[in-house]
Amino acid sequence: MEIKNQLLKDIYDLARSRDPHKPEFHQALKELLVSLHPVVEKQPQLCSRGVLERLIEPERLIQFRVAWRDRSGETRVNRGYRVQFNSAIGPYKGGLRFHPSVNSSVIKFLGFEQTFKNSLTGLPLGGAKGGADFDPHGKSDDEIMSFCQSYMSELFRHIGASTDVPAGDIGVGNREIGYLYGQYCRLMNISEGAMTGKGIFAGGSLLRTEATGYGLCYFAEEMLTRLRQTSLEGKKVVISGSGNVAIYAVEKAQALGARVIAVSDSDGYIADEEGIDLPLLKQIKEVERLRIKEYKQRKPSAVYVEGSEGIWDIPCDVAMPCATQNEISKESAEKLIRNGLIALLEGSNMSCTAEAVQLIGEEDVLYVPAKAANAGGVAVSGLEMAQNAGRASWSYEKVDRMLQDIMCSIFDKCLSASEEYGARGNLLVGANIAGFLKVAKAMQWQGVV
C-alpha cells in the first residue's frame, strides 16, 4: 500500500518523525492516508488550514500512575492512559482497554481509528480511547475493583457526559464498567451518563452488550445482499476471540442462518463442525470465566488446538476476526483466500496487518475495515447517551431497529464514497473517505483550534 500524493506522504513522514516508536499508530495512519488521495486531488480546500496536521495530533494525551493493592497486600503500579483525539463532531467517545499489551502507540491508533468510526455512525461523537497495561486475567473480584477505583481516581477529572464518555473494550466488560462508574459517581457526587455500557438498572441501554457483534452481522447481511446477491444463511463462518464482540457475533450469525464453526482465545481455538454451542460458550466465558479449551471438555466431539492463529486455516466463507489487532497475518490471509473466502469483516480493531489488507484487496473478497464493521458498539453507546440525556429508556426492539438502520447507513456511506471517488465497491477506501469528510468539514468550519 503506497501513499500516492506528496502532501499525504509529508503528513505520514511528519507523524513518523514525531513518534518514531508507535508502529500501530503509523499502520492505522497509513491505511487512512492511502485512501485519501482522490479527496486531496478533488477537494484540496478540505485539507487547507492544516487540517491533516491537526488531525494526526491528539487534542490531549493523558498518562497516569495507577497504584493499587493486590490480595496479598502488595502494592502494584500500572500505567493508565486516555487519549482525547478529536472533538470536532462531538464529545470524546471511545472504550477503555485493560491488557498487558496496552501502551501509548496502541492507545493512539485506537483513538485515531475511533474518530473516523464515530463519524461514520452519523452520531455527534468525537474520538477517544484509553486503558491500562493491567491484566485482569486471574485477578479476584476485589483486585479488579481496587484497580478500577484507582484508575478512575485520576480519570474522573477528565471525563463527563458532555466532555468525554468512556466505554468498554478488551478486558473491560460489564463488571469493570460498574466499578469504574461507581467510583466516578462517588468522586463527582453526580449521577450522569459519563460512561456507556452501564448496567440496565443504572442507566444502561438494552442491546449495548450485543451491539458490536450484532452490528457486524447486520453489516455483513446488507453487504452480501447488495454486493453479492446472497446472505449469511448457510454460510460457514469463523469468528476469532470469545469475548464480548465474538459471542454476540456468533449469536446473530446463527440467528441469520450461518453455521459458525470456530471460536478462540489467546491460548488456542475450538473447531466444532456441528456449529458452536452458544449456551455452552456463554456458560464457559461469561459465567465461569474459563479458558476456551474447557469447551472441548464439555463437548468432546469438538476439536481444541493450541495457538490462536491456526483458526484461519479452517476453510470458511466468511471470516470475522473479533480478538485483537493484527491477528490476521499475510500468511493467514493467503490461506483464507485459497480456501474460498467470500468476505472478511473486522470485528476487532485493525484485525489485519497491512500486508494482509493489501493481499485481500487484490482478490475478489469483500473486505470491511473495523471503523465500519464494528461501529455498532459505539453507535448503541451513542443511543445510550441520548437516553441518559433525555432521562429515557428505550425498548430492545427500538434500539435494535436503530442499530440495523445505522449499520445499513454506514454500508451506504462506504459504498457511495467508493463510487464517488473512483473505487466502486472498495469499502476500505469508502469507509476512510466517508469517515474523514465529516471530521474534516467540521474542523474547517470551526477554524484553527
Ligand code: NDP
Ligand atoms: P473481550 O476482552 O471481551 O474479548 C477479547 C477476546 O479476544 C478474548 O477472547 C481474548 O482472549 C481474545 N484476545 C485478546 N487479545 C488477544 C491476543 N493478543 N491474541 C489472541 N486473542 C486475543 O474484548 P472485546 O470482545 O470487547 O473486544 C474484542 C475486539 O473488538 C477488540 O479489538 C476491541 O477493540 C474490538 N471492539 C470492541 C467493542 C466493544 O463494544 N466491546 C467495540 C468495537 C470494537 P483471552 O481471554 O485469552 O485474552
